[in-house]
Amino acid sequence: MFLLVPVAVVFGLRPTIVVPKAPQMTMKRRRIPMRGGVRTRQTVFSLVRVAIPTMLAAGLGVGYYDNLSKYINENFLDQTSISFLSSDDIQFIPSFLTVLSLLFSILAGNAYSSLYSQQEDIYLALYREVSDAKSLLEQLGLVCSGRPFYNDALRMLQIYIKTDLRRLDVPPAELISRSPSEDPLESIMFLTSIGVPSVVYETVRDLRQSRGQRLGTMQRKFPFLGIVLLYILAILELAAFPLLGAGTAVGAADSIFKVQGALFGGLCGATMLVLQVIQELWRTSGGAFNVDAVLAKMVKGLTEELDLRASGANPRNVDLSLPTVLIEQREKEKDIELEALRHR
Template identity: 45%
Template sequence: ILTFARIGFPSVIAGVLATASFPVVSLMLASSMNDSGVLSVLSVDSSQFVQNFLNVSGLLFSILVGQTYYFMYQQQEAVYYSLFNEVTEAKSLLEQVALVCQGRTMYKNVLRSMSQYVQSDLKRLKDDPAVLLSSRPMDDPLESIMYMTSVGVPSSVYETVKSLRQARAGRLGALQRKLPVVHFVLLWILAVIEISSFPLLGAGTQIIGGYNILTVEGVLFGVMTFGIVLTLRVVGELWRPTGGAYNVDGVLGVMVKGLEEELNARMAGGQAYAANRKSPSLPATETEPSFSKQTSDDLPILNQGADFGHLLRLLRRAFQWTRTQIRG
């Protein structure tokens, strides 16, 4: 909804203002020229100067906007891939830390460092990636985890932390803004240059159809302005790091939800998830086996000695077989 408001409302307002102001601006330009020869040339564009001007500006605008959109879309795709890779590595590190450090005094500190990494690094999409990467090693929670688990000889956690750092570097590199603000300012200037040629043509056509033709052209001019502003706003949304439908913060919140729940549960001293029936451990709701009371009807009957009923059945079958053979 917020993205729709940031894109739709400015586009609609720009289209309405362009429709309403087009006849007024065209008449003002016509009155400022006050030359029938100039207006007649503009009305038919016999020199094709305005048409060539419009073609060149439109071509430049379409090329730059198209390339910008493609570049920003590729950057968003790289961010998604890097985040999925990093969250997967973070879950692997948590599982490995739980196996290696559980029961030791440093277990709580390692989990606290993992939680600090998730909150102060992984979820901080608004901060400058270069600033996050330039932090001191002593302030890096991953460095703390590696120090606590790999004093002396590096343990198996070292390789997982190394892979997580590589995934983190990929995420920070993908999040780094490659296009400066001045690039989008130039796009808006180019859009204004393209739009400005239409009132000039309207100043010439008003000598043919009067104010009515300016009204029709104003509607078309408003629709075109709406489309140009809409396109630039979409590109601007792709440039934003967070807070929109085109951004990754919503997907990241879903990805790290399970990781945060398990971290909080382990730090609280409980289990993250209840084991299912296929697990060798008991479910979280069962701490010890439960034995239901059995009645005497449920207990098997134990017979002492030989089973005479079974012997009688065998004799009956033997007698029936003998009689069948005699008759045959």
């Protein structure tokens, strides 16, 4: 190499130094399992949970409407009694049906509106929390890179994402009830507060506030008892139709019962559909109306970036405090420079 310098001076060339090619950085990104099929599988599960009870209720309504009407007519009320209760002067059965329908509509509408608003709040809280988690990862790379506790802080952030942020199946009260020694964010705050507290301390505090908001919005406000009461109101409402049909049981043609049975079956199916949709919204995870698939996509980049930094891939040639895009860009620039030097 030292002999090349005088030769280059004689011929007026720039000295060329043979630089060994740096080893390529292998970015092993861990794929989040079932990311692409989460939404499809959850949609199928929701369709099964909604469609099967709906079709079953519609089939039972069509198949047993005439039998129920005839049974009521033969054992409880005859045609004269039902006609009297349904007359314009009394209107007992129509008024009973109207009141029940109104109560069911009010309660079901309020339940749907409340649960849908809760889903919107959950989306907003998750976007804020994921943004704060990304800010924390960037600040850990800028402030704590090269320090002894850097890998521990990254590991705590990984534990937080795996056991807290993505655990939609765990009740929020159970997540927040953990002791401070089991809280990974508390461990990150302790690691970064040694000496003079940095901006990481404030970011962790903001992330904990975002987590509290997310857990608060995910807490169930509509109890399971409300679902049970909606089913009871729906059964009482549907029971009035065979009672009205019992008035036409005597001397009625079978075609009339077929038409009434088809309409009653459609009403049973529609009512069950409304109840099942409300129940799907009531679930915290595992359905098409939940945030599982969206959350998996939201934390995709954060998880891959965190895994890359935590793996410590090629630490002598890669500045892990930089985002992955800048790291890849710098590696490409280095390769271009090395290729240019070899072709001179």
